[in-house]
Amino acid sequence: MHNATLPRPTLEINDVSVSLGRGRNRRTIIHNVSMHITAGEVVGIIGESGSGKTTLARTIVGAIEARGGAILLDGQTIPAKGLDQQRFRRKGELQYVFQDPLLSLNPDRTIFWSIGEPLVSVNIPSHDEVRHAMTLARLDPGLADRRPGEISGGQRQRALIARALVTRPRFIIADEPVSALDASIRVEILDLLRSLAVEQHVGVGFISHDIGSVAGIADRIIVLYRGRVVEAGRTDQIILNPQHPYTKLLIGSTPSLFSRGLSINERIALKALIID
Ligand SMILES: Nc1ncnc2c1ncn2[C@@H]1O[C@H](COP(=O)(O)OP(=O)(O)OP(=O)(O)O)[C@@H](O)[C@H]1O
Numbered sequence: 001m002h003n004a005t006l007p008r009p010t011l012e013i014n015d016v017s018v019s020l021g022r023g024r025n026r027r028t029i030i031h032n033v034s035m036h037i038t039a040g041e042v043v044g045i046i047g048e049s050g051s052g053k054t055t056l057a058r059t060i061v062g063a064i065e066a067r068g069g070a071i072l073l074d075g076q077t078i079p080a081k082g083l084d085q086q087r088f089r090r091k092g093e094l095q096y097v098f099q100d101p102l103l104s105l106n107p108d109r110t111i112f113w114s115i116g117e118p119l120v121s122v123n124i125p126s127h128d129e130v131r132h133a134m135t136l137a138r139l140d141p142g143l144a145d146r147r148p149g150e151i152s153g154g155q156r157q158r159a160l161i162a163r164a165l166v167t168r169p170r171f172i173i174a175d176e177p178v179s180a181l182d183a184s185i186r187v188e189i190l191d192l193l194r195s196l197a198v199e200q201h202v203g204v205g206f207i208s209h210d211i212g213s214v215a216g217i218a219d220r221i222i223v224l225y226r227g228r229v230v231e232a233g234r235t236d237q238i239i240l241n242p243q244h245p246y247t248k249l250l251i252g253s254t255p256s257l258f259s260r261g262l263s264i265n266e267r268i269a270l271k272a273l274i275i276d
């Protein structure tokens with residue numbers, strides 16, 4: 001049921017369960033997960049490898065059908081399948097950024113083509129729309145005619161973010177968007193995602209196995225463990241006063257820089273010093 005007390009616009013994940021695999025191998029990967037993301041905030045979703053982060057992300061964006069529960073945008077259930085779902089996805093209000101830009105960008109096409117592609121089903125992408133998305137993603141519009149192999153890894157990640165931004169989404173789910181990047185580029189992408197939330201009022205779901213990155217960018221954190229939310233709260237609360245043993249373990253291995261009352265921007269800057 002929609003929670004009437006939530007501020008809007010809000011993306012709500014309501015008691016969602018997901019089962020994957022066939023026959024005897026079928027098992028439940030996500031167990032009754034509830035969470036929400038409000039426009040203008042970054043919500044970190046943290047968990048170790050295999051905890052179900054990608055499955056949850058793909059379910060939120062409609063690539064996997066939930067077994068139970070609902071996903072709502074502004075109180076309206078997002079259609080789980082069929083034409084209604086296609087119609088919803090075409091509007092591009094909810095976008096997904098993958099970890100690996102090389103897998104997501106067509107190697108034979110220009111960056112311009114890849115960024116404009118999500119618009120193709122609605123209209124022919126204009127130069128202005130693509131340039132605007134590139135500018136928002138802090139990607140030099142002069143790179144529009146290059147192929148993915150002709151730009152750097154950081155630029156490719158920005159191209160992927162521009163591709164998500166071209167439909168002017170209200171929510172972006174970014175799945176390990178910085179894991180494959182060098183430390184300094186990682187910080188730039190974290191800063192970019194943070195700015196999209198604060199300046200463009202986009203709601204960002206930021207998925208990572210790295211508590212340092214999540215703590216550097218998120219307003220709130222959700223801790224996923226074996227497909228269940230074991231802890232959720234404001235970032236400083238979770239970092240300074242973790243309750244669940246698994247969260248304690250995650251935080252125990254992270255330097256204590258976060259416990260000194262630093263602002264998010266200071267944390268993002270410091271992240272450059274403590275990564276890896
Ligand atoms: N199509 C599938 N069929 C069956 N099991 C699957 C399928 N996809 C994922 N799983 C299982 O679901 C569990 C969660 O996987 P998922 O990729 O969501 O985790 P994750 O937290 O994103 O991990 P990582 O950080 O390594 O990407 C894993 O045990 C995985 O083996």
